[in-house]
Amino acid sequence: MATASLTAEYAKSGKAGCKGCGKSIDKGELRIGYVGKANFGATAWYHYDCLWADTDSLKSVDASKSAKVLVQNYDSLKGEDKKKLDKDFPKFCKEASTKASKAEPKPKSDLAAEYAPSAKSNCKGCSKPIGKSTLRVGFPGKANFGATAWYHYDCVWKESVLLAPIDTSQSLEETVDGFEKLKNEDQTKLSSDLKKNCKAAAEKEPPLPPKMAADYAKSDKSECKSCATKIAKNALRVGFTGKANFGAVAWYHVDCLKKCPQEYSKGIKADTPLEELVDGFDKLNKDDQKKVEKEVKALASPTGAPKRKSEGEESAKASPAKKGRK
Ligand SMILES: [Zn+2]
Ligand SMILES: [Zn+2]
Ligand SMILES: [Zn+2]
Numbered sequence: 001m002a003t004a005s006l007t008a009e010y011a012k013s014g015k016a017g018c019k020g021c022g023k024s025i026d027k028g029e030l031r032i033g034y035v036g037k038a039n040f041g042a043t044a045w046y047h048y049d050c051l052w053a054d055t056d057s058l059k060s061v062d063a064s065k066s067a068k069v070l071v072q073n074y075d076s077l078k079g080e081d082k083k084k085l086d087k088d089f090p091k092f093c094k095e096a097s098t099k100a101s102k103a104e105p106k107p108k109s110d111l112a113a114e115y116a117p118s119a120k121s122n123c124k125g126c127s128k129p130i131g132k133s134t135l136r137v138g139f140p141g142k143a144n145f146g147a148t149a150w151y152h153y154d155c156v157w158k159e160s161v162l163l164a165p166i167d168t169s170q171s172l173e174e175t176v177d178g179f180e181k182l183k184n185e186d187q188t189k190l191s192s193d194l195k196k197n198c199k200a201a202a203e204k205e206p207p208l209p210p211k212m213a214a215d216y217a218k219s220d221k222s223e224c225k226s227c228a229t230k231i232a233k234n235a236l237r238v239g240f241t242g243k244a245n246f247g248a249v250a251w252y253h254v255d256c257l258k259k260c261p262q263e264y265s266k267g268i269k270a271d272t273p274l275e276e277l278v279d280g281f282d283k284l285n286k287d288d289q290k291k292v293e294k295e296v297k298a299l300a301s302p303t304g305a306p307k308r309k310s311e312g313e314e315s316a317k318a319s320p321a322k323k324g325r326k
Pocket of ligand 2: 123124125126127128151152155
C-alpha cells in the first residue's frame, strides 16, 4: 500500500479551508495535511482534530511508522504538539485501517431472504404478488439489472436448476444474505429446507453444460469479464451465453477464459464436441478452433479450475475426465 505523505505547520494565514469540516483554519493554528492531495498538487489541509475524522484518507497512512517519520516538518513543531502527534497518530491510523478492512464488500451470496418490505414484488415462480412482510427467498443477481429474483418461500424450492449448484456445506450466514435478520423459527425452517432441497436438486439436475459462444469481436465495445479490458475489434473472444445482463454473452479473451467463475463452467465435459458446446465454433479459423478447444477443455478437466472444497464431492460422478482416448 502506498503510504500517504503528510506535513504539519502553523498556518501562515487564515485563508486555507479545512478539508474535513470546510471551515477556515486560523492563522497560527496547527494544521496537518496530505501533500499533493488538493487541487493542482497542493496540500489538503485539516484542523488537527478534523484529520482523524477523515478515515478514508487516513487508512492509506502506514500505521506502523512513527509520526516523526511520516510527517514532514515534524521537527519544527512545538514539543507539546509533537507529543500529541506521537500519541494520536498510531492510534487513529490503526483505527482507520481496521475500519477499512471491515468495510470491504463480501462476496455475493447464493441466496437472499427477507420479509418483503412492500407488496410490489412478484414471485418469479408463480408470478403472483408477494405480500408485504411475507418471508421471501431470492437469487441475487438473477433478475434484470442484477437485481434479486424473489420467490414465495414455497415456490423457491421448485427452482432446482438454480438450487443445484448451491454449496450447502457453507454456513447459512454465508449462503443466505439477510439470514441473521430472520426470526429464529424462520432460520430453522430455511436451514433445513435449503439443505434438503439443494441436495434433491443436485441429484435431479446433473449440471447441464453451459451455452457458450465464440466469434471475432464485431466492434471494440465488448469488455472481457475477467481482466476488464476492452476486447479489440476482430479479436477472438469466447463467452458464456446468458451470463451477462439481459441474457447477453459474458465475453472473455480466449486466454482469460480460465479465470471465469467456476459456476459458469460447471457441466462442461471433456468429451462434449465443441461444435455442440460453443455456438459459432465452426466459423472460426482452424488455429483459433484449436485455441478455443484447448481452453474450454481445460475448464472441464479437474485441474482446470481450483476445486471448491465441499463434503462428499469426491464421490460425485459429476465430471468423468476422459483423457485423450483414441
Ligand atoms: Zn476542520
Ligand atoms: Zn410464488
Ligand atoms: Zn481478458
